[in-house]
Amino acid sequence: MATAGSGCAGLWAVSVEPAARRLADDLAERPQPAAWWQSGVIYQIYPRSFADGDGDGVGDLRGIIGHLDYLNNGTDDSLGVTAVWLSPFYRSPMADFGYDIADYTDVDPVFGTLQDFDDLLAGAHRRGVKVVVDWVPNHTSDQHPWFIESAGSRDSARRDWYIWRDPARGGGPPNSWRSEFAAAGPAWTFHEATGQYYLHSFTPHQPDLNWDNPEVEAAMHEVLRFWLDRGVDGFRIDAIFKMAKDPELGDNEPGLRHDQDWPTIHDRLRRIRAVVEDYDGRAAPRPGGRHDDLRAARHPVPVLRAGTRAARCRDTAGPGGGRGRQGPGAGADAVAAAVPDRTGRRLHHRGTLAPRRRRRRTPVRAGAGEGPDVDARVRAASCGCARANPRCSPARRSR
Numbered sequence: 001m002a003t004a005g006s007g008c009a010g011l012w013a014v015s016v017e018p019a020a021r022r023l024a025d026d027l028a029e030r031p032q033p034a035a036w037w038q039s040g041v042i043y044q045i046y047p048r049s050f051a052d053g054d055g056d057g058v059g060d061l062r063g064i065i066g067h068l069d070y071l072n073n074g075t076d077d078s079l080g081v082t083a084v085w086l087s088p089f090y091r092s093p094m095a096d097f098g099y100d101i102a103d104y105t106d107v108d109p110v111f112g113t114l115q116d117f118d119d120l121l122a123g124a125h126r127r128g129v130k131v132v133v134d135w136v137p138n139h140t141s142d143q144h145p146w147f148i149e150s151a152g153s154r155d156s157a158r159r160d161w162y163i164w165r166d167p168a169r170g171g172g173p174p175n176s177w178r179s180e181f182a183a184a185g186p187a188w189t190f191h192e193a194t195g196q197y198y199l200h201s202f203t204p205h206q207p208d209l210n211w212d213n214p215e216v217e218a219a220m221h222e223v224l225r226f227w228l229d230r231g232v233d234g235f236r237i238d239a240i241f242k243m244a245k246d247p248e249l250g251d252n253e254p255g256l257r258h259d260q261d262w263p264t265i266h267d268r269l270r271r272i273r274a275v276v277e278d279y280d281g282r283a284a285p286r287p288g289g290r291h292d293d294l295r296a297a298r299h300p301v302p303v304l305r306a307g308t309r310a311a312r313c314r315d316t317a318g319p320g321g322g323r324g325r326q327g328p329g330a331g332a333d334a335v336a337a338a339v340p341d342r343t344g345r346r347l348h349h350r351g352t353l354a355p356r357r358r359r360r361r362t363p364v365r366a367g368a369g370e371g372p373d374v375d376a377r378v379r380a381a382s383c384g385c386a387r388a389n390p391r392c393s394p395a396r397r398s399r
């Protein structure tokens with residue numbers, strides 16, 4: 001019987017499998033209904049300026065909760081958004097307005113608590129609104145416990161979690177890489193205590209994680225799972241193109257950047273996708289060919305389908321509408337990504353369409369980045385306008 005059964009199974013394998021494969025291929029080629037992140041309106045909220053829930057003059061999660069009906073109450077009286085994308089609300093010294101994270105799994109007290117976040121998530125979901133959170137994988141704050149431990153000594157167990165190198169022969173930074181913030185100068189800052197430079201693609205207070213270390217990748221995947229387990233619907237991935245660099249630290253060449261977009265990015269994106277695909281209906285970059293991956297990596301909301309046109313609009317009304325502001329700048333910095341549907345029809349937005357702003361560049365001061373005045377470099381670099389301006393949000397940066 002066992003032989004007959006095996007033969008029967010073999011017969012099925014021979015006669016049915018090709019037909020099943022053809023059917024699967026046919027189904028795969030049929031147009032699939034667009035997912036929410038492919039056709040919906042994704043509305044970016046910058047928590048610091050959106051709405052102040054406790055009256056201390058700074059926007060917070062309770063302020064967002066208080067305006068969920070403004071975002072979507074199921075009627076034409078609301079914006080009718082499909083999803084909100086929350087700029088960082090994590091614990092941070094705010095050297096780069098929240099894009100310098102000291103704890104990926106907690107809410108900064110200025111914005112509230114994890115309970116506030118859970119309440120926000122539940123309130124959004126009750127209204128059918130998805131919640132996308134910012135994930136900042138390229139760098140931490142220099143106040144993150146990982147970096148503090150890494151900087152503790154050359155023998156630290158986490159030394160290799162960041163990118164440390166000896167000075168160049170003759171002194172100075174290890175190579176010619178520059179910070180993405182021109183005012184910050186070199187992408188390297190010398191650490192007196194251990195006699196090496198550390199890499200930072202943005203401000204000196206944002207040391208780059210070493211994604212070539214599998215322990216770092218695993219730890220950052222755990223961050224994704226932490227928020228997925230809480231129920232978030234997707235991630236906006238910050239500075240994703242910086243997650244893969246030439247491990248040999250070669251100098252940039254005409255037409256070839258060694259400090260970003262290194263080919264290792266593709267497998268890293270696929271592994272991120274694999275983490276998210278353990279959770280039904282969540283959004284992250286899709287695996288695909290080199291072009292698709294890079295399109296995803298470059299897009300301000302990488303969950304968007306390659307080829308989707310996106311426009312930014314500034315919500316000049318804000319949650320307070322014409323009834324006055326909720327706090328300093330409330331509403332004025334809320335930026336929506338309004339995504340036309342497949343017919344090109346703009347789905348829903350209230351506000352004034354504005355062209356993407358050119359980033360204001362500050363001339364690099366002579367000697368910037370070489371001296372010890374790191375804080376001055378941060379102040380200049382963090383908002384790109386050379387002044388400590390809380391209204392100058394990272395959301396304005398073009399990444």
Ligand SMILES: [Ca+2]
Nearest residue numbers: 054056058060
């Ligand atoms: Ca507040």
